[in-house]
Amino acid sequence: MxxxxxxxxxxNPLFREACFIDGQWISPEDAERQVxxxxxxxxxxxxxxRLGAEHTRQAIEAANRAWPAWRAQTAEARGAILxxxxxxxxxxxxxxxxxxTIEQGKPLAESAGEIRYAASFLxxxxxxxxxxxxxxxxxxxxxxxxxxxxxxxxxxxxxxxWNFPSSMITRKAAAALAAGCPIVVKPASAxxxxxxxxxxxxxxxxVPTGVFNVLTGSASxxxxxxxxxxxxxxISFTGSTEVGSALMRQAAGNVQKISLELGGNAPFxxxxxADLEAAVEGAIAAKFRNTGQTCVCVNRFYVQEGMYDAFIxxxxxxxxxxxxxxxxxxxxxxxxxxxxxAADKVLAQIEDATAQGATLVTGGRRDPRGENYVLPTLLTxxxxxxxxxxxxTFGPLVAVSRFTDEAQAIEMANDTPFGLAAYFYSENVHRxxxxxxxxxxxxxxxxxxxxxxxxxxxxxxxxSGLGREGASExxxxxxxxKYLLMG
Numbered sequence: 001m002x003x004x005x006x007x008x009x010x011x012n013p014l015f016r017e018a019c020f021i022d023g024q025w026i027s028p029e030d031a032e033r034q035v036x037x038x039x040x041x042x043x044x045x046x047x048x049x050r051l052g053a054e055h056t057r058q059a060i061e062a063a064n065r066a067w068p069a070w071r072a073q074t075a076e077a078r079g080a081i082l083x084x085x086x087x088x089x090x091x092x093x094x095x096x097x098x099x100x101t102i103e104q105g106k107p108l109a110e111s112a113g114e115i116r117y118a119a120s121f122l123x124x125x126x127x128x129x130x131x132x133x134x135x136x137x138x139x140x141x142x143x144x145x146x147x148x149x150x151x152x153x154x155x156x157x158x159x160x161x162w163n164f165p166s167s168m169i170t171r172k173a174a175a176a177l178a179a180g181c182p183i184v185v186k187p188a189s190a191x192x193x194x195x196x197x198x199x200x201x202x203x204x205x206x207v208p209t210g211v212f213n214v215l216t217g218s219a220s221x222x223x224x225x226x227x228x229x230x231x232x233x234x235i236s237f238t239g240s241t242e243v244g245s246a247l248m249r250q251a252a253g254n255v256q257k258i259s260l261e262l263g264g265n266a267p268f269x270x271x272x273x274a275d276l277e278a279a280v281e282g283a284i285a286a287k288f289r290n291t292g293q294t295c296v297c298v299n300r301f302y303v304q305e306g307m308y309d310a311f312i313x314x315x316x317x318x319x320x321x322x323x324x325x326x327x328x329x330x331x332x333x334x335x336x337x338x339x340x341x342a343a344d345k346v347l348a349q350i351e352d353a354t355a356q357g358a359t360l361v362t363g364g365r366r367d368p369r370g371e372n373y374v375l376p377t378l379l380t381x382x383x384x385x386x387x388x389x390x391x392x393t394f395g396p397l398v399a400v401s402r403f404t405d406e407a408q409a410i411e412m413a414n415d416t417p418f419g420l421a422a423y424f425y426s427e428n429v430h431r432x433x434x435x436x437x438x439x440x441x442x443x444x445x446x447x448x449x450x451x452x453x454x455x456x457x458x459x460x461x462x463x464s465g466l467g468r469e470g471a472s473e474x475x476x477x478x479x480x481x482k483y484l485l486m487g
Contacts, residue, residue, distance in 0.1 A: 023209030066210030259467030
């Protein structure tokens with residue numbers, strides 16, 4: 001790792017150790033400081049204010065003051081500002097990527113990829129802003145006219161996770177701003193600097209005062225104020241099902257609209273008629289992106305008996321060829337997990353599976369480089385009773401089970417309370433339609449291991465959440481429908 005490169009990143013004007021509220025950079029002298037460390041080595045990279053309910057209220061009130069002027073802007077004007085923000089993100093892609101890698105840990109190339117992905121939401125919603133269409137409806141009586149219009153819902157609040165610290169913000173904020181809504185964002189405590197860098201670029205792009213606010217601090221206090229404050233009309237959360245469920249209960253008090261992108265337990269099914277090489281490459285992409293720390297990562301692999309041995313053999317070779325290292329090293333494919341607790345969870349799942357008879361093919365332990373490093377691991381002969389089949393892993397662990405026929409594969413894939421993403425490989429077009437319709441998930445990757453796209457609706461079913469982000473559906477989340485009857 002280049003210490004000079006890290007030092008220059010921390011000295012960059014986009015690296016901010018203050019919150020952005022009502023167009024001002026806030027760092028109260030009496031506020032506690034929240035230290036942020038590098039997952040690769042535990043070194044402190046900076047500290048941000050630990051704010052609470054009072055500053056959250058100030059941000060919400062600032063957003064409310066900004067709302068009338070922002071919603072009065074034309075869709076084209078709002079879109080122009082979002083597009084400028086998009087351009088600035090691409091101009092500063094490398095420094096934004098370095099900020100992300102030193103606070104989150106993912107490979108630098110993946111961080112750069114996320115910056116482009118995050119920027120794509122600004123571009124998409126810059127264009128989508130002008131498509132908040134209404135409609136006319138044939139009236140029930142002569143002489144009447146029925147018109148339906150859509151209007152911005154009001155002040156919005158967003159709580160975002162550490163695993164995708166830029167794209168989870170732009171996916172929410174771009175849609176809100178395009179619809180005419182101001183927003184208050186609370187980023188994850190582990191990764192605040194990516195969010196604050198976005199705020200600095202939003203300021204440069206001309207986002208008006210109060211329209212985009214970012215504050216760091218106590219999750220319970222900030223979320224508590226967001227759900228208790230009647231000014232907030234919409235909350236968007238990405239994170240665990242447990243926390244999302246609690247937020248949903250809190251939001252009920254003010255009947256706030258809420259969208260939730262929660263936990264996943266994605267299956268990856270390989271049928272006998274699949275393209276073996278394509279399935280293996282898809283498995284690597286779907287499992288090891290961000291070292292397995294994504295909500296749409298594969299958690300459970302199901303391989304049909306006729307393909308099982310060949311798939312395991314080829315996958316073992318690919319896994320053992322992955323380079324584990326610091327995210328700032330351009331040769332690293334897999335990097336440290338976010339913290340020791342995350343690594344402990346992966347190792348606990350491995351221990352549980354092997355204790356119940358699973359076969360450890362490769363990996364299965366910490367790497368000497370540090371407590372956050374877990375070797376890419378392959379387990380076979382997995383049974384449904386094992387923890388890895390029921391708990392979201394969030395790490396570099398591949399657990400493979402075998403199945404006999406299509407009906408059994410679908411039954412096992414749906415044997416979960418979650419339903420975010422699923423993947424399967426088959427060259428049979430009839431099977432493709434049958435299985436895609438039968439799997440209970442909001443997103444299905446068919447002969448591909450990557451499903452994310454700004455133009456597509458992202459979200460899940462069952463315990464994986466409510467609502468959709470991206471696509472035209474993403475704009476809908478921030479609009480209210482109003483029916484006008486003209487006599």
